[in-house]
Amino acid sequence: MKLIKLEILNLASLDRQGGEVIDFENGALGNSNIFSIVGPTGSGKSTILDAICLALYNLAPRYPKTKGARNQSIEIYGEKDDNEKNRIPPTDGRNILTRGKKEGYSKLTFLANNSNIYRAEWHVSIARVNYNDVTTLLYQITQINGKPNEVLDDWNKIPQIIGLDYEQFLRTVLIAQCTRFIRKFPESR
Numbered sequence: 001m002k003l004i005k006l007e008i009l010n011l012a013s014l015d016r017q018g019g020e021v022i023d024f025e026n027g028a029l030g031n032s033n034i035f036s037i038v039g040p041t042g043s044g045k046s047t048i049l050d051a052i053c054l055a056l057y058n059l060a061p062r063y064p065k066t067k068g069a070r071n072q073s074i075e076i077y078g079e080k081d082d083n084e085k086n087r088i089p090p091t092d093g094r095n096i097l098t099r100g101k102k103e104g105y106s107k108l109t110f111l112a113n114n115s116n117i118y119r120a121e122w123h124v125s126i127a128r129v130n131y132n133d134v135t136t137l138l139y140q141i142t143q144i145n146g147k148p149n150e151v152l153d154d155w156n157k158i159p160q161i162i163g164l165d166y167e168q169f170l171r172t173v174l175i176a177q178c179t180r181f182i183r184k185f186p187e188s189r
Contacts, residue, residue: 001162001173002111003052010104011054011096012047019105022048047096051106054093054122056158057166058136063093094124094131102126109141112161117141120158 002024009019022029029035037045050060088094097104103125111117123135136155159165164172 004109007107008051010098010101011051013042014044014047015098055106055108055120059166060093063091097124
């Protein structure tokens, strides 16, 4: 699998009007075999990784699907009151929508191992006060102008197309983010 382009709109701190586009084939990224995502806290580094996972799997490391998954025990305390009609569990990936925005998306274009180009899309929106269900789409793209060729019937075929399920993708492609950890080794004499 090779990433070609990632388009993001209103996800977490990446809320520029018109969205963000990361082109993995051109510019500095296209000329590099390896690159690093760096920046200050809150600049969107984790959001980029979450957006890739959301487009492919409707899951993201920051929003574990079940309580206790991936080192997180998240619970909602108290009862929902009338002012919280749009409250969803903290484990729900729709929480990545930028506060105050009504819609957001992640669109990932990639080259699969079967030599076909696909675009996986993940859309989230709020209708007046409540979140809509997430919309996921999978397109097979033609080489002519990069336009969608066909909408594939089953977005859930992505793990078969990529050859990795979500957990395998995290372990082999995404690789867990580094945390600040310093291990002191005894001096050798």
